[in-house]
Amino acid sequence: MSKAPLIALLTDFGMVDPYAGILKAVISKISPGTPIVDLTHEIPPGEIMRAAVYLWQSRAYFPEGTIFACVVDPGVGSARRGIILVSSGQTFIGPDNGLFTFVMTPSDKAWEINNQEYLLPQQSVTFQGRDVFAPVAAHTALGVEPKSIGRELSQLVHLDSPKLEFTPEGHMAGETLFADRFGNVVTSLGKFVKYAPQRYRFEPWIPFQSSQADLTLFSPDDFVLQLASGEKLLWVNTFSDLDKGKCGFLVGSSGLIEIVSYAARAEQLLGLALHEPLILKRSGK
Amino acid sequence: MSKAPLIALLTDFGMVDPYAGILKAVISKISPGTPIVDLTHEIPPGEIMRAAVYLWQSRAYFPEGTIFACVVDPGVGSARRGIILVSSGQTFIGPDNGLFTFVMTPSDKAWEINNQEYLLPQQSVTFQGRDVFAPVAAHTALGVEPKSIGRELSQLVHLDSPKLEFTPEGHMAGETLFADRFGNVVTSLGKFVKYAPQRYRFEPWIPFQSSQADLTLFSPDDFVLQLASGEKLLWVNTFSDLDKGKCGFLVGSSGLIEIVSYAARAEQLLGLALHEPLILKRSGK
Amino acid sequence: MSKAPLIALLTDFGMVDPYAGILKAVISKISPGTPIVDLTHEIPPGEIMRAAVYLWQSRAYFPEGTIFACVVDPGVGSARRGIILVSSGQTFIGPDNGLFTFVMTPSDKAWEINNQEYLLPQQSVTFQGRDVFAPVAAHTALGVEPKSIGRELSQLVHLDSPKLEFTPEGHMAGETLFADRFGNVVTSLGKFVKYAPQRYRFEPWIPFQSSQADLTLFSPDDFVLQLASGEKLLWVNTFSDLDKGKCGFLVGSSGLIEIVSYAARAEQLLGLALHEPLILKRSGK
Numbered sequence: 001m002s003k004a005p006l007i008a009l010l011t012d013f014g015m016v017d018p019y020a021g022i023l024k025a026v027i028s029k030i031s032p033g034t035p036i037v038d039l040t041h042e043i044p045p046g047e048i049m050r051a052a053v054y055l056w057q058s059r060a061y062f063p064e065g066t067i068f069a070c071v072v073d074p075g076v077g078s079a080r081r082g083i084i085l086v087s088s089g090q091t092f093i094g095p096d097n098g099l100f101t102f103v104m105t106p107s108d109k110a111w112e113i114n115n116q117e118y119l120l121p122q123q124s125v126t127f128q129g130r131d132v133f134a135p136v137a138a139h140t141a142l143g144v145e146p147k148s149i150g151r152e153l154s155q156l157v158h159l160d161s162p163k164l165e166f167t168p169e170g171h172m173a174g175e176t177l178f179a180d181r182f183g184n185v186v187t188s189l190g191k192f193v194k195y196a197p198q199r200y201r202f203e204p205w206i207p208f209q210s211s212q213a214d215l216t217l218f219s220p221d222d223f224v225l226q227l228a229s230g231e232k233l234l235w236v237n238t239f240s241d242l243d244k245g246k247c248g249f250l251v252g253s254s255g256l257i258e259i260v261s262y263a264a265r266a267e268q269l270l271g272l273a274l275h276e277p278l279i280l281k282r283s284g285k
Numbered sequence: 286m287s288k289a290p291l292i293a294l295l296t297d298f299g300m301v302d303p304y305a306g307i308l309k310a311v312i313s314k315i316s317p318g319t320p321i322v323d324l325t326h327e328i329p330p331g332e333i334m335r336a337a338v339y340l341w342q343s344r345a346y347f348p349e350g351t352i353f354a355c356v357v358d359p360g361v362g363s364a365r366r367g368i369i370l371v372s373s374g375q376t377f378i379g380p381d382n383g384l385f386t387f388v389m390t391p392s393d394k395a396w397e398i399n400n401q402e403y404l405l406p407q408q409s410v411t412f413q414g415r416d417v418f419a420p421v422a423a424h425t426a427l428g429v430e431p432k433s434i435g436r437e438l439s440q441l442v443h444l445d446s447p448k449l450e451f452t453p454e455g456h457m458a459g460e461t462l463f464a465d466r467f468g469n470v471v472t473s474l475g476k477f478v479k480y481a482p483q484r485y486r487f488e489p490w491i492p493f494q495s496s497q498a499d500l501t502l503f504s505p506d507d508f509v510l511q512l513a514s515g516e517k518l519l520w521v522n523t524f525s526d527l528d529k530g531k532c533g534f535l536v537g538s539s540g541l542i543e544i545v546s547y548a549a550r551a552e553q554l555l556g557l558a559l560h561e562p563l564i565l566k567r568s569g570k
Numbered sequence: 571m572s573k574a575p576l577i578a579l580l581t582d583f584g585m586v587d588p589y590a591g592i593l594k595a596v597i598s599k600i601s602p603g604t605p606i607v608d609l610t611h612e613i614p615p616g617e618i619m620r621a622a623v624y625l626w627q628s629r630a631y632f633p634e635g636t637i638f639a640c641v642v643d644p645g646v647g648s649a650r651r652g653i654i655l656v657s658s659g660q661t662f663i664g665p666d667n668g669l670f671t672f673v674m675t676p677s678d679k680a681w682e683i684n685n686q687e688y689l690l691p692q693q694s695v696t697f698q699g700r701d702v703f704a705p706v707a708a709h710t711a712l713g714v715e716p717k718s719i720g721r722e723l724s725q726l727v728h729l730d731s732p733k734l735e736f737t738p739e740g741h742m743a744g745e746t747l748f749a750d751r752f753g754n755v756v757t758s759l760g761k762f763v764k765y766a767p768q769r770y771r772f773e774p775w776i777p778f779q780s781s782q783a784d785l786t787l788f789s790p791d792d793f794v795l796q797l798a799s800g801e802k803l804l805w806v807n808t809f810s811d812l813d814k815g816k817c818g819f820l821v822g823s824s825g826l827i828e829i830v831s832y833a834a835r836a837e838q839l840l841g842l843a844l845h846e847p848l849i850l851k852r853s854g855k
Contacts, residue, residue: 006313012751015611016614017610018628021578022628024607028632029632035313040300042299042301044301054302057303058310061415063314063317066310074810074832075810125820126808126822126828180304181330182330237362238362239361240360240361241363251410253411260411289602300585322594323591324591324592325586325587326585327586328586329586342588342592343592466589479692523696525646536694537697547644548644
């Protein structure tokens with residue numbers, strides 16, 4: 001079994017222009033033979049929150065030692081720093097703009113990239129993915145230590161947390177995050193980890209304080225999901241349980257509540273936008 | 286020359302969300318170093334027929350031993366089975382919903398995936414590509430036999446065949462299947478295999494019964510293609526033989542008749558939808 | 571460090587149909603283990619100029635020995651030739667339609683592909699990427715010499731150069747080339763190579779004649795960029811220097827002048843089309 005690390009790429013470069021291909025060229029030139037996996041290059045331009053959630057959803061499925069080179073970087077060329085973050089045996093490289101908010105923990109170490117030796121000799125202002133992040137990822141794959149590439153940092157930029165809290169009435173309040181390819185609307189409500197058939201334990205995916213006692217047990221079929229419009233959705237086990245044109249909610253593949261339909265786009269059927277408030281409540285209430 | 290198998294991926298996951306990247310992560314974690322080829326991730330959501338034709342068009346160009354992990358699966362989480370099919374030295378893994386209709390033959394063997402040992406320990410209801418099909422593909426690449434992963438099946442789901450038959454008048458009747466990137470409309474008429482300049486032998490790509498004697502010879506320039514509108518198209522050798530704004534037909538790269546234009550979309554010029562009836566007839570008739 | 575060459579793919583096949591995947595299948599079958607990098611498959615159908623500029627922007631970032639298989643080929647199946655070009659230690663394979671205009675130099679050698687031994691045995695008229703260019707790339711990766719694949723050529727097809735010249739008044743005249751994913755408009759003006767902070771040397775990227783003496787020094791902040799509308803844009807250091815809704819210009823990552831905005835599409839804000847005339851002039855004039 002190969003022990004060579006894998007480099008995963010996440011950018012908002014799209015697939016039309018040669019930018020994503022050039023990242024792979026730079027990596028292949030410095031570190032030939034290192035496997036490269038495209039996580040996605042189609043983050044909508046500048047949507048750091050979406051990229052940060054995707055990293056959270058994906059990272060545990062990658063091997064230990066994976067190096068994530070991440071370039072969603074609307075502030076490229078400004079004073080924002082480039083960083084290397086080591087977290088749970090994986091390495092994250094990219095701009096210090098909050099991209100790594102949902103993968104990092106307080107005990108993780110991070111470094112600011114500033115050793116010119118590991119960058120391309122000519123550096124543009126506008127394409128630091130090519131000139132900085134790809135070469136640093138490739139040198140990291142070759143075994144260069146982060147401390148050789150920069151100075152240790154004590155504080156990184158964090159995104160504001162999406163809404164996830166208890167209401168005074170004891171309901172769980174959250175918000176819509178984004179719609180995926182199929183029109184499923186991923187929400188901030190979760191995560192819910194299955195521990196028995198139709199029984200889920202609540203393990204908040206973002207910082208969460210509560211003094212309530214009954215957090216650790218959860219059975220989704222006792223609940224309804226109330227939209228900002230007042231409409232209430234029922235829990236379903238899977239897409240095909242829904243009648244044509246109807247929407248429901250389920251625990252998605254990352255443990256977050258998703259609003260879904262069957263062979264149709266829930267996002268469109270319900271006219272849902274981003275950051276719409278949601279309430280998850282017991283059906284009896 | 287490497288003997289390690291290659292894993293080819295075909296899904297309707299799109300390139301925006303991290304789903305396709307996560308499949309590759311799961312495979313790389315279980316079977317590091319196995320080459321992965323993206324056949325496509327842009328099957329329109331749930332279009333099983335299109336995916337099935339793409340597999341038929343593609344599989345012969347892949348090496349012997351290729352493992353196809355295929356996830357176009359609108360019924361995910363329902364009672365539909367997950368299967369492993371071995372056909373002509375290649376392995377096909379995915380839902381039993383007809384995806385493999387055009388690659389399988391009556392003598393192929395298939396198994397239902399049910400050995401939890403080869404799946405991810407936590408299985409979601411909605412992302413079995415990640416939890417079931419990718420790990421089974423990776424374990425297959427490591428040499429695990431299908432019979433270790435599940436029980437043998439005698440009957441698989443088949444899609445209804447596209448139309449391909451002789452009319453009482455001796456014409457060949459078919460239908461439009463889909464339009465490709467260039468607006469070329471792929472049809473069910475074929476396949477036609479070249480055996481001499483402008484001479485093609487008819488070798489039906491789907492089950493076909495006929496008592497007619499003259500099936501084995503075919504010369505496309507003796508024929509016209511009649512659309513549902515009554516319009517008749519002439520055979521051309523290649524795109525650039527057509528005048529601007531004109532459409533014709535040719536034998537496409539898979540041996541199926543395609544309706545084409547030059548530097549324009551035949552699909553739009555002719556206003557063709559899916560499943561439109563077509564008649565291929567001798568020009569004299 | 572692996573010495574095996576890498577194959578880079580550039581096509582207009584898109585990511586929906588299986589065509590790009592089939593190229594990779596053919597290469598993997600002939601030359602298993604050769605790494606394949608997707609440069610892009612999303613060239614707008616038939617846009618040879620755009621593909622040619624992308625190759626110019628990308629090739630220097632790829633390793634020595636890289637084999638580029640390039641298929642933007644509206645004339646497929648016509649009399650146009652298939653070629654192998656060797657230029658600065660890299661190999662370019664594709665149709666002789668101008669695709670390689672901006673990478674080739676007068677001293678480069680080229681060959682016409684005509685040895686059937688290195689092509690697929692069955693060749694379609696419409697998919698020579700699969701039947702000709704991919705197998706030739708794979709055999710080249712295995713070490714087959716171009717002279718074994720075809721006869722040497724003395725003359726290749728060139729695209730007309732984009733506009734890049736001095737006006738009688740001593741300004742630099744150019745044109746818009748295309749907009750990228752972010753709405754940045756790449757122009758023909760350049761390239762400008764940084765040799766000191768905010769100091770750029772003009773090194774024309776396409777043939778350029780001038781008797782003027784002051785070509786080798788350039789400081790972009792002394793200049794304005796005048797659009798066809800008469801509007802004048804100021805130079806900025808990076809995107810985030812621009813106020814919301816405003817546009818400016820900068821030296822892009824390939825050394826060409828780009829018209830940009832911040833978190834918005836300059837192309838749309840200014841209503842820029844392709845081939846719009848531009849004048850780069852000293853701010854004082």
